[in-house]
Amino acid sequence: xVSRRTALRSVAAAAxxxxxxxxCAGDDDALTFFFQARPEEARARRRIIAEFGKRRxxxxxxxxxxxxxxxxxxxxxxxxxxxxxxLMAWEMLYAGLAERGVLQDLHVPLAGEPAFAERxxxxxxxxxxxxxxxxxxxxxxxxxxxxVFLYYNxxxxxxxxxxxxSRWSGSWTFDEFLTAARTLTRxxxxxxxxxxxxxxxxxxYSAACFAMNNGARWFDRPKNPTHTLMGDPRFAEGxxxxxxxxxxxxxxxxxxxxxxxxxxxxxxxxxxAMLLGGHWLYSExxxxxxxxxxxxxxxxxxxxxxxxxxxxxCTGLAIAAGSRKRDQAWEFVKFATGPEGxxxxxxxxxxxxxxxxxxxxxxxxxxxxxxxNREIFTDGPAHSRQLAVxxxxxxxxxxxxxxxxxxxxxxxxxxxxADTAADVNRLLQEPV
Numbered sequence: 001x002v003s004r005r006t007a008l009r010s011v012a013a014a015a016x017x018x019x020x021x022x023x024c025a026g027d028d029d030a031l032t033f034f035f036q037a038r039p040e041e042a043r044a045r046r047r048i049i050a051e052f053g054k055r056r057x058x059x060x061x062x063x064x065x066x067x068x069x070x071x072x073x074x075x076x077x078x079x080x081x082x083x084x085x086x087l088m089a090w091e092m093l094y095a096g097l098a099e100r101g102v103l104q105d106l107h108v109p110l111a112g113e114p115a116f117a118e119r120x121x122x123x124x125x126x127x128x129x130x131x132x133x134x135x136x137x138x139x140x141x142x143x144x145x146x147x148v149f150l151y152y153n154x155x156x157x158x159x160x161x162x163x164x165x166s167r168w169s170g171s172w173t174f175d176e177f178l179t180a181a182r183t184l185t186r187x188x189x190x191x192x193x194x195x196x197x198x199x200x201x202x203x204x205y206s207a208a209c210f211a212m213n214n215g216a217r218w219f220d221r222p223k224n225p226t227h228t229l230m231g232d233p234r235f236a237e238g239x240x241x242x243x244x245x246x247x248x249x250x251x252x253x254x255x256x257x258x259x260x261x262x263x264x265x266x267x268x269x270x271x272x273a274m275l276l277g278g279h280w281l282y283s284e285x286x287x288x289x290x291x292x293x294x295x296x297x298x299x300x301x302x303x304x305x306x307x308x309x310x311x312x313x314c315t316g317l318a319i320a321a322g323s324r325k326r327d328q329a330w331e332f333v334k335f336a337t338g339p340e341g342x343x344x345x346x347x348x349x350x351x352x353x354x355x356x357x358x359x360x361x362x363x364x365x366x367x368x369x370x371x372x373n374r375e376i377f378t379d380g381p382a383h384s385r386q387l388a389v390x391x392x393x394x395x396x397x398x399x400x401x402x403x404x405x406x407x408x409x410x411x412x413x414x415x416x417x418a419d420t421a422a423d424v425n426r427l428l429q430e431p432v
Contacts (some may be wrong), residue, residue: 031059031328034074034084036066040283044350051344052335059328071096071394078102078320085323086332089140089316091131095224096391097318098139099432104319105137109330116334123339123355125381128314134223134389140316141337144279144351145381147310148201148209151267151275151285154292156194160184160273164296166373168383171308174214174241177299181251184273193271196251200263200277203255204404205311205387207242212309212385214238214301219428222386227425231418234303239407240414241301247410255409267293278313279352279377282368286349295376297383312384314354352377391432399423 037045042065049061064084067073071093077083083102097103110117121129124142132140152164162180165171172180181196199206208218216235219225229235245252253261267275268288275281276298285293297308317336319329335341342353347363358364359378368374390396403420406412 029060030062031086031325031332032062032064032084033086033332034064034066034070034077035088036070038280038283041280041350044345044348047348048336048341048344051340052332055335055340056331059331061332074102075100078322081322083320083322085320085325085329087318087320089132089318091312091314091386092388092393092397094132094139094316094318095134095389095393096432098134098137099391101321103139104321104323104326105139106141106319106330106333107138109326109334110138113334116338120338120355123357125354125356125384127312127384127386128354128381131312131314131386131389132316132318140318141333142314142316142354143337143341144315144345145354145377145384146278146280146313146315146352147380147384148206148276148278148298148313149310149376149380150296150298151277151281151293152296153267153270153273154294156184156270156273165308166296167375168297168309168379169307171297171305172299174210174299174301178241178245178249178251181245181274182249185251192250195253195266195272197245197274197276198253198261198263198266198272199258200267200275200281203242203258203408204401206276207239207404207408208387209298209309209311210242210301211235211238212311213298213304214241215303215305219388223389225388225390225428227428228421230424231421233415234301236414236417237303238301239404239417243408243410243414246408255405283350292370294371295373297376307383309383309385310380312381312386314381314384352380354381390428392427392430395427395430396424399427 035045046063074087074097094103128142128145132138132142157164160183162183184194185192185196186194214234214237216232216238217229219229220227246254263275264277264281264284266272268285268291285291298310300308317333319326319333323329339355339357342355342358343361343363345351346353346358346361347367349367353359353364365374399420403417407414407417
């Protein structure tokens with residue numbers, strides 16, 4: 001029987017072989033496509049480009065890979081009159097581009113193809129689609145779901161006799177999660193040999209997700225929020241529970257420990273029982289032949305539930321308002337976010353598609369055949385909640401990072417986050 005590793009390596013090799021290598025460098029007639037991706041993800045995208053090229057050989061595409069700061073890079077390109085035609089859009093970053101008039105309102109091409117528009121709505125997930133609806137405009141179409149969940153080491157859980165939940169509904173409680181993390185943390189000579197839990201995402205975003213699972217919201221509304229709700233005791237309790245995993249219970253690495261380890265690597269080597277992250281880690285983890293893992297939902301606090309929730313974590317595809325090739329760009333966006341492109345995404349095993357039909361297709365199941373709890377993927381979008389869509393997120397993020405870091409280091413209580421609320425609120429109400 002062919003293992004999942006062998007199968008997905010074959011997919012990656014085929015993608016690389018059929019890719020449009022570097023796009024059409026030097027071809028001024030080519031459509032430019034700006035995106036950020038690890039090598040495995042880039043291969044999957046280029047496979048989509050190659051398949052699109054078979055259907056539309058008249059439209060050439062040149063890829064432009066993002067650096068570490070995609071928003072600034074896009075603003076620089078566009079300010080210089082060289083804005084890419086198609087741009088990857090991030091849930092928490094695109095609003096600034098929309099406010100500056102960089103992105104086209106896709107309601108215009110969607111109105112010209114009502115059957116396609118209706119199919120996307122019917123086949124898609126409202127939380128993902130609506131993520132890119134801003135001030136009445138539709139500034140991107142979702143292309144992949146990247147919400148966070150928990151990977152767990154199946155062997156370690158079996159040895160401990162622990163069975164985590166297989167779906168978002170009826171998920172485990174904070175207490176059950178903590179008990180499992182304690183049981184699965186191993187020490188020898190005062191040193192941790194195996195962590196119960198490690199985090200492969202942004203720690204304070206993760207902590208906010210724990211707060212959401214305790215029945216709290218981070219902001220008053222997900223779109224253009226006017227004030228934060230960090231002063232809600234439920235938020236502080238959920239955020240504090242996450243922080244205490246390291247600073248009080250010792251079942252997770254502290255901030256200092258994180259500087260010397262990579263969470264996904266620790267998990268892959270069997271030195272951690274649980275890893276918080278998104279599907280972007282899947283292609284990395286399946287390369288470890290001795291690692292048997294599965295996925296489960298985040299835990300639910302005493303004031304949350306009944307179902308567990310996660311962040312939307314969605315990326316989409318947008319079209320530059322100033323593009324001279326908007327019609328061609330629309331054809332590519334329509335292909336990549338529609339049934340054909342999403343079917344390719346599903347079978348690649350590198351992304352979670354955003355259409356139900358692609359989730360249910362044999363290709364998605366085959367790419368994840370060793371994952372028993374695939375409902376964590378297929379039901380994840382429906383259990384997603386937006387964190388914040390605001391053009392001032394960069395400033396807010398910087399402020400929150402500093403205040404939240406004190407809590408995560410154990411230098412302040414989670415209740416102290418309420419003291420930062422007034423400063424956050426001022427930023428949220430600043431003119432763009």
